[in-house]
Amino acid sequence: MSEKNREGKRTARERMLEERAAEEARSKRKKKLIIGGVVLAVIAAGVITGVVVQNQRSKPDTPVAHPAGTIGDKNLVIPDGPANAPSVLTVYEDPRCPACGTFEREFSSTVNQLENQGKLYGNYHIVSFIDRSLGGKGSKYGANALACAQDAGKFREYHDVMYKNQPEETSDSFGDKSTLIDLAKQVPGLDSPTFESCVNDNKYAGWVSAVQQDFDKSSYKSTPTILLNGTPIYPKNGEEQISPENLAKWVDAANAGKPLGTVTSATPAP
């Protein structure tokens, strides 16, 4: 009897211990689940907030304001030369890109001449991605200043001055707005309170971002990208290396038998 009793007691004790252990394991598991839930909730809340915030912060693909006379369905392109010229030169350039500076210093006089002869219509996409890899603001501020010059009808002149005074790729002097305004003084009739406030207020920041986003989505990866009537010609057109002479030759070949564009003394096209 007493032995049986003791045994009963022991099993009761064991049962109690077992139950307590099970209870502890349960609460441990519950705690783990709660922690896991909190962790996932923190991550989900962070990511969702982030996507919403970044969506609001990102500039639209279609700019709200664009410089006067820009063309294309979103007004992202700055035209130069006669709109009815038989050939079109499409240029993607970053103000800070050294290869663009090399291209401009070698070819700008030829391009200007071809435009002045009514042979060529320039279409400029002023992109701004060097800032991403090197840091700084020179690409974006430089592109904005070019947009301001376009507003003033002095895009070509300012563009040429800018590339002649391009800093080393790693030095971000275009990131200093006063440098951009100083360069404008080399273009007769460009520097004005309107131009300066346009540069200082970074007026076309949204447009600059839209032009870059358009380039991001294009199949072109680097600058300068130069297309003659849609065909890449830089650094080579097929087997032929580009040179000022070859460029003029290619344009003439493409224009054979076509009437030249109407050249007016003032460049901006509608």
Place this chain on the structure above:
Amino acid sequence: MASQQTAAAPDRGSGLRRAVDGEAGEWFGLAARIGLAVVWAWAGLAKVADPAEAAQAVRAYEILPESLVKPIGYGLPFLELALALLLLIGLGTRIVAVISALLLLTFIGGISSAWARGISIDCGCFGGGGAVDSSQTEYLQEIMRDSGFLLLAAWLVYRPRTKLSADAWLSA
């Protein structure tokens, strides 16, 4: 005889085992946790400033459809920041380490894929990103770096109990 053998085997590794399971292991875990937190915080912060840049870094891999480029580009830095925060306070260390490891494996896979397809991009791991000149790609370095981070994450999956963590405080 048999019992001697079985007793000897764990004995031989017990020094290491004690180090891994004991205090030293937990301190090492703390270092791994903070190290990985710094990596994620740095990676996340570098991608927050310019949403278009972050989107382009994703687009440049030419893997995801255009409709996913922006959500991933915008959301990824915040996922990284959330992981950094959780690692820093040491909450849910194992699950955070698992997510970290999966994310790192995804990155390594993406970089390897870009490399294999012969496209020239910057991984955009710490900001930047997008197409670069083919002479400027650093795929091997990027993969080695991410593999190093993966080792930290793997340690924390294996031994999630660390010093000075919210997990330890909650289970006390």
